[in-house]
Amino acid sequence: MNAPEQVSPSLRLPAGLNFIGGAWVDDASAERIEVRDPSSERVLGSIPRSTAASVDHAVQAATAAFNDPAWAGLPPLGREALLHRLANLVEQHASELAAIESLDNGKPIAFSSTLDVPVCVQWLRYFAGWPSKLSGRQLAPAMLPAGTTHAYTLRDPVGVVGAIVPWNFPLVLAIWKLAPALAAGCTVVIKPAEQTPYSLLKLAELIDAAGFPKGVVNVVLGDGSTGQHIVDHPGIAKISFTGSTPVGKHIAACASRDLKRVTLELGGKSPTIILPDANLESAIPGAAQAVFVNSGQICFAGTRLFAPRKLFDQVLDGIAAVGASFKIGAGLEPDSMLGPVVSQRQLDSVLGKVQAGVNAGAAVHSGGGRVDREGYFVQPTILVTSDRENPAYREEVFGPVLTATPYDDIDELAAFANDSDYGLGAHIYTRDLSKAHQLARRIQAGTVWINTQLAPDPNLPFGGFKQSGWGRENSEDVFAHYLETKTVIVNIA
Ligand code: NAD
Ligand code: MN
Numbered sequence: 001m002n003a004p005e006q007v008s009p010s011l012r013l014p015a016g017l018n019f020i021g022g023a024w025v026d027d028a029s030a031e032r033i034e035v036r037d038p039s040s041e042r043v044l045g046s047i048p049r050s051t052a053a054s055v056d057h058a059v060q061a062a063t064a065a066f067n068d069p070a071w072a073g074l075p076p077l078g079r080e081a082l083l084h085r086l087a088n089l090v091e092q093h094a095s096e097l098a099a100i101e102s103l104d105n106g107k108p109i110a111f112s113s114t115l116d117v118p119v120c121v122q123w124l125r126y127f128a129g130w131p132s133k134l135s136g137r138q139l140a141p142a143m144l145p146a147g148t149t150h151a152y153t154l155r156d157p158v159g160v161v162g163a164i165v166p167w168n169f170p171l172v173l174a175i176w177k178l179a180p181a182l183a184a185g186c187t188v189v190i191k192p193a194e195q196t197p198y199s200l201l202k203l204a205e206l207i208d209a210a211g212f213p214k215g216v217v218n219v220v221l222g223d224g225s226t227g228q229h230i231v232d233h234p235g236i237a238k239i240s241f242t243g244s245t246p247v248g249k250h251i252a253a254c255a256s257r258d259l260k261r262v263t264l265e266l267g268g269k270s271p272t273i274i275l276p277d278a279n280l281e282s283a284i285p286g287a288a289q290a291v292f293v294n295s296g297q298i299c300f301a302g303t304r305l306f307a308p309r310k311l312f313d314q315v316l317d318g319i320a321a322v323g324a325s326f327k328i329g330a331g332l333e334p335d336s337m338l339g340p341v342v343s344q345r346q347l348d349s350v351l352g353k354v355q356a357g358v359n360a361g362a363a364v365h366s367g368g369g370r371v372d373r374e375g376y377f378v379q380p381t382i383l384v385t386s387d388r389e390n391p392a393y394r395e396e397v398f399g400p401v402l403t404a405t406p407y408d409d410i411d412e413l414a415a416f417a418n419d420s421d422y423g424l425g426a427h428i429y430t431r432d433l434s435k436a437h438q439l440a441r442r443i444q445a446g447t448v449w450i451n452t453q454l455a456p457d458p459n460l461p462f463g464g465f466k467q468s469g470w471g472r473e474n475s476e477d478v479f480a481h482y483l484e485t486k487t488v489i490v491n492i493a
Contacts, residue, residue, distance in 0.1 A: 011099050014201035016047035018054055018221055021061035022214025027054045033194050033223055038106035038340040039330030039375040047197050047221040055189070055229035058218040062160040062187040063235050065215030071187065076131035083128035083182060085210040091121045093206060097199055101171055102331030104198045106339040106375070107294055109332055120175045123474075126458035127179035134184065134479060141489070148493040155483040157185035158261055159237030162230040164251075165200075166243045167193035167342050168297040168398075173265075174200050176473050177240045178217065184482035186238075187216045189230055193243075194223040195342050228254075236260060238481065242299070245396070245422075245467050252470070263471030263481045265299065265463060267396040268424030270445065271417040272302035272453075274315060275410060275430035282451065283429035284315060287402075288322035290427055290453040292380050295341050296350075296400040299468075300425035302453060304393065306416055309406040316382055316404055320366040323380030323400070328371055340376040341399050347376040350399030357383050357392020362403065388419055396422070410435070414442035423465025427453050446472070 016035070017024040030048035037044050048054070065071050090097065097120075098113035107116070136153035140146065163177040170192055181188050192200040204219045220226060224247065231239055231254045238261035241251050248264040255262045272287045274280075290302030307315040329336030341347050347370065354368055367381030381401045383392050393403045407413060417426055426445040430436050433450075440448040446463045449455065456462050456474065463472035471481050 011096070011103065013045055013100065013103075013198050014205065016045055016197065016221060017201075018048070018050060018058070019201070019204040019208075019217075019219040020054070020058045020215075021064075021218065022208060025054075025057075027051055030054070030222070035104065035195070035197060036343065037103055037331075038342050039332070041344070041374055041376070044104065044198075047194065049194075050220045050222040050226045050229075052229045055220055055226065055233055058189045058220045059160060059233050059235040061215035061218050062189050065213055066157070066160055066187040068213060068215070070213040071216050072185070076134070079131040079183060079185065080128045082210055082212055083124055083131075083179065086206060086212075087121050087124035087128060089206040089210055090117065090124060090203070093202070094118070094121070097171060097202055099332060100202055101196075101199045102339075104196045105167060105170060105342060106331040108329070108336040108339050109334060110337065111294065112331070116169060116172050119172050123172075123175050123179050123458050127183045130180075130183040130476075130479070131185070134483065136485070148491065150490040150492050152488050154486040154488065155479075156486055158482055158484050159186065160235055161186045161188045161482065162233070162236040162239045163188055163190040164227045164230065164239065164241045164243065165190065165192055167195040168294060168299070170196040171199040171203060173242050174203065176242075180473075180478045181240070181482050182212075182216065184479055186482055189218045189220060189236065191220050191222060191227055191230060194221075197221050231255065231260075234258060238262070240481070241265070248469065261481060263463075263473070264469040265473060266467065266469040267398075267422055268299045268301070268464065268468050269304055269394065269396055269420045269422045270300050270302050270425035270427070271304045271306060271443075272427040273413055273417060273429070273439070274305070274307045274311070275428065275432065275435060276308045276311065277431045278429035279431060279451075280311070280315065280318065284318035285322050286427070286429060286451075286453045287315070288319045291402045292323050292326060292338065292400045293454060295339055295378065297341060297346075297398055298454065300447065300454070302425070302427045303397065303402060304420075305402055305404040306407050306413060307404065309408055312404070312406040316365050316384070319402065320380070320382055323366070323382075326380065328373075328377055330375065338377075338380065338400065341378055342376070344376060346398065347378065350378050350397055350401065353392055353395060353397045353399075354381060354383065354401055357385065357390055357403070360390045360392070361385065361387055362390050362392050365404065367400070388416070394420070414439060418442075418444045421467045424463075424468035425449065
């Protein structure tokens, strides 16, 4: 296997330092956490498990920046200009950012360069348009005669945001939090996942170069213990978290102590529903992409397939063939289509969940094991089960693993889809648009994709029903979570 340096001789990873108040600082008292390339299992470097003192330092820097006229006094167009400048810098450094992401996370460069990094640029440009459009309203009190009162609302930034991001889309999910928070006028303490810190550190260099005032964005490195210090810090006004459902529930419980605002983007077990009349030429590759892209490490991946019994074998063989056609390879290999899962722990977790499903009676249609090579590679896997209590059917696996269930009656489908603790996404393939809309109405999910898959958009709300989370990201709706509404009432009689 090529060492990453040989694949890309010019690639230099940022040093594992915190970025606080505009300066790169070490946490000398912290233990170190090794960061690995999941394609080769090689250690790339290390980051500090930052202490409460480092988090406090970052929160103080963010609080000072929040109150500093250099940020608080900036006109909305000033915030827009900064976000546009950052978008341009991300675009100028696109190939470097994509290479860092692929090395650190293992995702194919073919995706990070065409999907992850362009998505970051698009989201920054979209949110750059919002600051000048965020304002309150003039309202007429219902209980007072017209002309006696002037009442209006103001929308104040909520304060210092604590953003905690996972490792599956390290840069994209950081931007999904940073862009609206900054557009709203908040300041941020952000922690990347310990598995994938490097793209956010590179982004911090670009945030600095774009001219954001010092302390507006602070990056603190570490694992869940560092995240916990952020959650517990009284100077944080709002937590924006993406990650696992158990950690999300724990954060909600912690935040209840001082009623911090909380938004949570958590797990999913999203159905892919193929109706009998679907165009299989697009439904089969769509269903395969929905579960195998990013090695299944997508919170809204389509992981529970429902296909008509009569078409079941044809659909499964088709999805397996698409999976088998994805070239397995290291993140930085240009023709790689299926990378490793992110870590040894994730590999063990995915294979353990497959085994639990098989032990409980699921049949292996294809895949089911580790790929025989170095790196944490998992075969594209399809398990067949009609037992809706099977653990592989119920639990989020977060790997390239599909459970497939045949059905006979389309009236059962909404109940099947909704028989889950989660409610993040759903995919429906059909040519019958009235059936599609009827089903979309009955499905409990934050997003329903019809005849398409895996396509979020900055102007469309994204989030979960049920245990998939609280709140919505993206679109104008996200500002409900980064702004407080203040009502001002003046007697002018
Ligand atoms: P995790 O929830 O432990 O980690 C996500 C982020 O939260 C990381 O930055 C982590 O350091 C931080 N964190 C962990 N404990 C914390 C705490 N007590 N307080 C504050 N921050 C904390 O997820 P994981 O262990 O890396 O992955 C486990 C499973 O989570 C996966 O198998 C998958 O099912 C799910 N997951 C979901 C998403 C998503 O996009 N919704 C992303 C990654 C993982
Ligand atoms: Mn890594």
